[in-house]
Amino acid sequence: MARIHLDGIAHSYSPSPESDPDWALKALDQVWEHGGAYALLGPSGCGKTTLLNVISGLVTPTQGRVLFDETDVTGLATEQRNIAQVFQFPVIYDTMTVAENLAFPLRNRSVDEGTVKTRVAEVAELLDLSGDLNKRARRLTADAKQKISLGRGLVRSDVAAILFDEPLTVIDPHLKWQLRRKLKQIHERFKLTLVYVTHDQNEALTFADRVAVMQGGRILQVGTPQELFEAPVHRYVGFFIGSPGMNFLPCALDGGDAVVQGQRVPLGPDVLAAAAKRPAQAYELGVRPEFITLDGETGPRLDISVGKVEDLGNFKIVTASVGEHRLKIKAPEHQSVAPDIAAVRLRPDMVRLYADGELVG
Amino acid sequence: MDKWQDNRAWFMVLPVFAIVAISAIIPLMTVVNYSVQDIFGPGQRVFVGTEWFKEVLTNSRLHDAFIRQLIFSTLVLVIEIPLGVLVALALPKRGWGVPVSLVLLALPLLIPWNVIGTIWIIFTRPDIGLFGAAINGLGISFDHTANPLDAWVTVMLMEVWHWTPLVVLLAYAGLRAIPEAYFQAARIDGASAWATFRYIQLPKMRGVLTIAVLLRFMDSFLIYAEPFVLTGGGPGNATTFLSIHLVKMAVGQFDLGPAAAFSLIYFLIVLLFSWLFYQALQNVGTGDKGGGR
Numbered sequence: 001m002a003r004i005h006l007d008g009i010a011h012s013y014s015p016s017p018e019s020d021p022d023w024a025l026k027a028l029d030q031v032w033e034h035g036g037a038y039a040l041l042g043p044s045g046c047g048k049t050t051l052l053n054v055i056s057g058l059v060t061p062t063q064g065r066v067l068f069d070e071t072d073v074t075g076l077a078t079e080q081r082n083i084a085q086v087f088q089f090p091v092i093y094d095t096m097t098v099a100e101n102l103a104f105p106l107r108n109r110s111v112d113e114g115t116v117k118t119r120v121a122e123v124a125e126l127l128d129l130s131g132d133l134n135k136r137a138r139r140l141t142a143d144a145k146q147k148i149s150l151g152r153g154l155v156r157s158d159v160a161a162i163l164f165d166e167p168l169t170v171i172d173p174h175l176k177w178q179l180r181r182k183l184k185q186i187h188e189r190f191k192l193t194l195v196y197v198t199h200d201q202n203e204a205l206t207f208a209d210r211v212a213v214m215q216g217g218r219i220l221q222v223g224t225p226q227e228l229f230e231a232p233v234h235r236y237v238g239f240f241i242g243s244p245g246m247n248f249l250p251c252a253l254d255g256g257d258a259v260v261q262g263q264r265v266p267l268g269p270d271v272l273a274a275a276a277k278r279p280a281q282a283y284e285l286g287v288r289p290e291f292i293t294l295d296g297e298t299g300p301r302l303d304i305s306v307g308k309v310e311d312l313g314n315f316k317i318v319t320a321s322v323g324e325h326r327l328k329i330k331a332p333e334h335q336s337v338a339p340d341i342a343a344v345r346l347r348p349d350m351v352r353l354y355a356d357g358e359l360v361g
Numbered sequence: 362m363d364k365w366q367d368n369r370a371w372f373m374v375l376p377v378f379a380i381v382a383i384s385a386i387i388p389l390m391t392v393v394n395y396s397v398q399d400i401f402g403p404g405q406r407v408f409v410g411t412e413w414f415k416e417v418l419t420n421s422r423l424h425d426a427f428i429r430q431l432i433f434s435t436l437v438l439v440i441e442i443p444l445g446v447l448v449a450l451a452l453p454k455r456g457w458g459v460p461v462s463l464v465l466l467a468l469p470l471l472i473p474w475n476v477i478g479t480i481w482i483i484f485t486r487p488d489i490g491l492f493g494a495a496i497n498g499l500g501i502s503f504d505h506t507a508n509p510l511d512a513w514v515t516v517m518l519m520e521v522w523h524w525t526p527l528v529v530l531l532a533y534a535g536l537r538a539i540p541e542a543y544f545q546a547a548r549i550d551g552a553s554a555w556a557t558f559r560y561i562q563l564p565k566m567r568g569v570l571t572i573a574v575l576l577r578f579m580d581s582f583l584i585y586a587e588p589f590v591l592t593g594g595g596p597g598n599a600t601t602f603l604s605i606h607l608v609k610m611a612v613g614q615f616d617l618g619p620a621a622a623f624s625l626i627y628f629l630i631v632l633l634f635s636w637l638f639y640q641a642l643q644n645v646g647t648g649d650k651g652g653g654r
Contacts, residue, residue, distance in 0.1 A: 058545050078548045091546040093560045104560075108551040152550055 002068040002160035004032040009064035024050045026217045035191040039208035047217040048197045057081045084153020085163040090145030092137040099133040102151045119155045143175045161193040213237045235357040244328045249285045258285050261323030265300040271361035280355035289330040296345030309337045395621030413622035426606040437581040445528025466526040478590025481519045509599035512592050528573045535569035571642040
């Protein structure tokens, strides 16, 4: 159990990094609290696996320190860090039984056989593997193999954190949900620090208490799923989280209003105050498709013309245009969308202003 | 696309059938033909049934050659497989060392087999050979043309030098194919280098090592050119392996009948051993027939 502190961590795979693209991880400071469930979310190549490997010790960062509680572990090898990791593809020891697989980390650490037996039985019970203990591990299904990988972390009583590197990639969709629930249960029961890397926002948002959205080697935002949804601090977060992503409408500021294609959307005083302090090249208005209504009576009004309507079964996605800009609207399933709708209303408290891609206010 | 029945499709198999017939079936049937007849000359032959088979199976010189062959192939496997795996484990994993060592290792495999024999004749000559002269200079008398043990040592050295690289290359390919995550997991699980080898590398090399064992067994059991050039089967019969004996029979003495009968037995022995090795290696450590932990 531990609190993980990444202190000024940066990493480059090139021996002599010069320019910005040489850095797989740009300098970052981050604290993962003890007992928290965190997700690192981002597209392929955003640096999330590098960051995970820095924590596990498989990669030594070019700069900065990794602290577990107050201990500096930057120079320590993986095996000395008391972490466990579950990989993208199930890693099991083919020639061993399930029980031998689970016992392996303990036997390597010369734990006495009595303790090994009880720990293995406990963990197998927890992961619903009790019936398979004497089977060869290689004969099990992919989800059972992933549970074994996880089990090899859980048997050790001294584990500081468990790291997950896209662990559900090879799991059948209907089992993903079960396995994720199992993880939740284990987290609630043991209060371990969990760090979970994924490119799937559903996985991240359902698993984690706090999600870190990464892009281009940077952590753009760390927040609860609600914070990421309602107030993305960066254009990219708004776009990446949510399906469809946030709408961004280029606008100009005039008086107390944002002007989109000649239409005025009033902004709150605190947003205006913040915008005044932050000069920018370009402003954009960000509104989630969920916070636009086709039949609302209140809130700022935008004239639109309806394009395509897609019915996804439990809701509809309307693609409309505001002048030359596109706008996606999420409408409830029961609502009929007339092609001649000419205006929508925005929820005033959910309209965000972005200056050069960053949230204002 | 619709499928339809047309038995004329069988004609498509004809070219392959013709090639296999010419390259394998007809020669094999010729051998079968020889093995059941006594041939005196063109047009003069007598059907003798299983007589040649009985003769070769009771021939004591053939028994000696067979035992020699078994010892040789066993030594080859016992030395080359572990040595090949050890060298593969020690090879660099990245950087300029990889192509350099792979090319160096592949060199013995590229040399024609009779040239290998010639190289080793010169290398081990007691008067001018680097190895032979050096070891005699140390006061150890060494002459592979006179002493049976020295002849065996020389043949084994040559064989190990010639063919261990093949095992190395196969084992190296097997090792490089293991995903990095396995090694990372082993480190996290606190596995020692030995445990990593025993539970990850060795099981993951099962496929390539099966190929290596089969190839090395078959090749060594059929070895001819190198000892023929190096020792000619001598001194005495000390290095007369099965194929050397066979060639003496067929070409030297022109005993085509017994030679043909023996060829068939030889073929069946190789087939049987290869099948046994294959079965054993497929099942070891999987829990299917015991084994493993």
